Structures are given as C-alpha cells and as structure tokens.
Amino acid sequence: MAPARRLFSKRRAAKAVSGKHTIVAVDVGNSAAKIAIGQEPPKPEVDDITAFSGGPGQRLRTISLDQSDWTTGVCRWVRQHVAGDDITWWVSTVNRAASQPLQRCVAEQFASFQWHAIDHRAIPMEIEVDFPDRVGIDRLIGAYAASLRFPRPLVIVDAGSAVTIDWVSGGPSDASTFHGGAILPGIRLQLAALANGTEGIEPTFGSSFGSSIEGGSHVAADRQPNIDVQPNIDVLGPGKNTQQAIRRGVMAGICGGIERLAVDYARTSVKTDASGRVPQIVLTGGDAAAISGFLRVEHVLLPGLVCRGLFDLAWRKCQTGCGGLE
Numbered sequence: 001m002a003p004a005r006r007l008f009s010k011r012r013a014a015k016a017v018s019g020k021h022t023i024v025a026v027d028v029g030n031s032a033a034k035i036a037i038g039q040e041p042p043k044p045e046v047d048d049i050t051a052f053s054g055g056p057g058q059r060l061r062t063i064s065l066d067q068s069d070w071t072t073g074v075c076r077w078v079r080q081h082v083a084g085d086d087i088t089w090w091v092s093t094v095n096r097a098a099s100q101p102l103q104r105c106v107a108e109q110f111a112s113f114q115w116h117a118i119d120h121r122a123i124p125m126e127i128e129v130d131f132p133d134r135v136g137i138d139r140l141i142g143a144y145a146a147s148l149r150f151p152r153p154l155v156i157v158d159a160g161s162a163v164t165i166d167w168v169s170g171g172p173s174d175a176s177t178f179h180g181g182a183i184l185p186g187i188r189l190q191l192a193a194l195a196n197g198t199e200g201i202e203p204t205f206g207s208s209f210g211s212s213i214e215g216g217s218h219v220a221a222d223r224q225p226n227i228d229v230q231p232n233i234d235v236l237g238p239g240k241n242t243q244q245a246i247r248r249g250v251m252a253g254i255c256g257g258i259e260r261l262a263v264d265y266a267r268t269s270v271k272t273d274a275s276g277r278v279p280q281i282v283l284t285g286g287d288a289a290a291i292s293g294f295l296r297v298e299h300v301l302l303p304g305l306v307c308r309g310l311f312d313l314a315w316r317k318c319q320t321g322c323g324g325l326e
C-alpha cells in the first residue's frame with residue numbers, strides 16, 4: 001500500500017506542473033460497459049479533436065455486465081492505468097441499474113472524483129424527435145461523435161444489445177441535426193427470442209464470436225452467441241440446417257435493415273439535408289465487426305464511438321475553461 005501512495009502523490013505533483021487531468025469515459029449499455037482513459041489536451045493549442053479523443057494514448061476496454069464483480073473490474077482497470085484519484089468520469093448510461101452501482105464503487109475506491117452523467121441537454125446538436133429526453137443518450141453521443149469526424153449526412157449504426165440505425169443531417173449552419181432512426185433487437189437478443197419463443201430452437205450460446213466485443217476480452221466465453229463472423233459464400237444461399245437458417249435470418253435482418261434504411265433516410269434528405277451527398281454509414285458496437293463483413297454498402301467501422309463522443313464533450317467543455325472540467 002505504501003509504495004502505491006507515494007506514487008500517487010508524485011503524480012499529483014506532476015499534475016500541478018503540467019495541468020493535465022485524467023478523463024475516464026464510460027458508456028454503460030445493457031450488455032457491457034465500455035471504458036476509455038484519456039487526458040486533457042496536452043497543450044492548450046491542440047485543435048485537432050482526434051489528438052484528444054483518438055490519440056495513441058487512449059485505452060479502450062469492454063467489460064461484460066454478466067460478471068457480478070464488473071464494477072470492481074472497472075475500478076481495478078482504471079487504477080492500473082491512472083496514478084492518483086483526481087479523475088473526472090464522463091458517463092453515458094442507458095442502464096441506470098448498472099451505472100448506479102458503478103458510481104458507488106468509484107466513490108468507495110477513489111478518494112476524490114467528479115461524475116458527469118451526460119444528458120441530452122449537453123449535446124450540441126439539434127434533436128428533432130418527439131421527446132429528446134427519452135432518446136438513449138448513447139445514440140445522441142454516438143451521433144455527435146460521428147458528426148465531428150465525417151461529412152454529413154450520416155447513418156450511425158450502433159450494434160449492441162439493440163441495434164440502432166440513426167440519421168444525422170447537416171444544416172445550412174454548421175450544426176448537425178439528429179433525426180431519430182430505428183431500433184431493432186441485436187444479434188444476441190434475436191437468438192434469445194427465438195430460443196425462448198419456440199420449442200424447436202435450442203439456445204445457441206456456447207462458442208466462438210470472441211472478437212465481437214470492441215477492444216476484446218472480459219467477455220465470458222460461455223455466453224457468446226454462436227454465429228459465424230466470417231462472411232461465407234454459403235450464407236448467400238438458403239440455410240440447410242437450423243443453425244445456418246438462424247444465422248441467415250438474423251444477419252440478413254440486421255444488414256438488410258441497415259441497407260434499406262440508409263436508402264430510405266437519404267430519400268427524406270431533401271427535407272433534412274441540403275448537401276445531396278450520399279450518406280456515410282458509421283458502424284460501432286459489440287457486434288459491429290460481425291455485421292461489417294456481411295454489409296453490402298460502404299461503411300466505416302469505428303469502435304468505441306460513444307466513448308469518443310464523451311471525450312469530445314469533455315474536450316469541448318475544456319475549451320470554455322477546463323479547471324478540472326467542473
């Protein structure tokens with residue numbers, strides 16, 4: 001214990017000189033928490049947003065909520081990479097039952113911390129939906145992060161427990177507009193629904209799919225859905241057995257949905273985007289890599305989009321006066 005304490009105080013002294021401050025971005029979903037560690041911009045004049053949010057120093061980790069001690073896992077991982085307790089946690093949660101215990105764990109394990117749970121009012125975008133406060137904050141932050149990195153209009157696909165397929169346009173001013181989108185069950189939920197709702201289909205948890213979680217690791221192997229991630233010529237034809245048929249159905253449903261909605265949204269773009277550009281599709285989430293291989297439209301794969309967006313928001317706040325980001 002003693003050496004660790006000394007290390008912390010040395011680091012605190014270093015912070016006072018450099019003015020750096022640690023940001024931990026946490027995206028709490030229904031299956032997993034995604035965590036990234038970053039620092040305030042090393043120099044105030046850094047104006048490239050990627051220098052902060054996507055820089056080489058950034059670490060991204062996914063921790064499955066299946067593990068009963070996942071909150072301790074998060075704190076331990078942060079401890080391993082950050083010396084000291086002076087951390088601002090920027091949090092996106094669509095699962096308060098999970099984020100509340102995490103906050104309690106952080107309060108127990110870190111002597112001083114700041115906790116920013118982001119809501120829609122913090123997102124510098126127009127939000128054109130019926131109830132902006134009811135949209136999953138992960139959707140809004142992902143949309144914001146994508147709109148800073150790619151030309152609009154955008155189709156943002158977050159393939160997690162649920163798959164969300166959202167539309168973001170650019171307006172005549174520089175502001176982006178979030179227009180809502182579509183929500184469908186993700187791969188794992190679709191497999192579970194088929195198993196639960198039929199007598200003839202067995203649960204398909206049991207093997208493979210290890211690389212599906214962004215950043216890898218910390219995913220219990222015995223809970224992973226058994227769906228091949230490699231696109232294979234076989235999957236073009238009809239499934240010849242139950243497993244193949246399920247795989248065909250689930251992947252075609254999700255990929256077909258993305259392809260179709262991108263076209264449909266673009267058709268509405270006369271109203272919502274004046275640029276006339278072909279929409280850029282941005283894909284993120286635990287199943288993004290699996291889905292990417294089956295998609296027939298051009299897209300970019302960007303792991304940790306919501307964590308990147310949390311850093312973007314922290315960076316933005318910093319521009320208007322950091323001071324520990326409070």
Ligand SMILES: Nc1ncnc2c1ncn2[C@@H]1O[C@H](COP(=O)(O)OP(=O)(O)OP(=O)(O)O)[C@@H](O)[C@H]1O
Nearest residue numbers: 029030031032160161162186187188223224285286
């Ligand atoms: N052990 C696991 N537990 C849960 N999901 C897993 C696991 N292993 C792989 N996956 C895959 O990862 C997907 C979940 O991705 P992700 O972690 O991005 O979800 P999430 O952010 O928690 O979801 P949401 O934001 O929709 O609540 C599941 O659909 C599943 O196919």
Ligand SMILES: CC(C)(CO)[C@@H](O)C(=O)NCCC(=O)O
Nearest residue numbers: 094134135136137138139162183
């Ligand atoms: C759809 C999910 C589960 C995706 O993480 C999340 O964004 C959420 O709980 N949203 C609330 C409903 C909505 O976005 O309209």
Ligand SMILES: [K+]
Nearest residue numbers: 029138158160
């Ligand atoms: K998510």
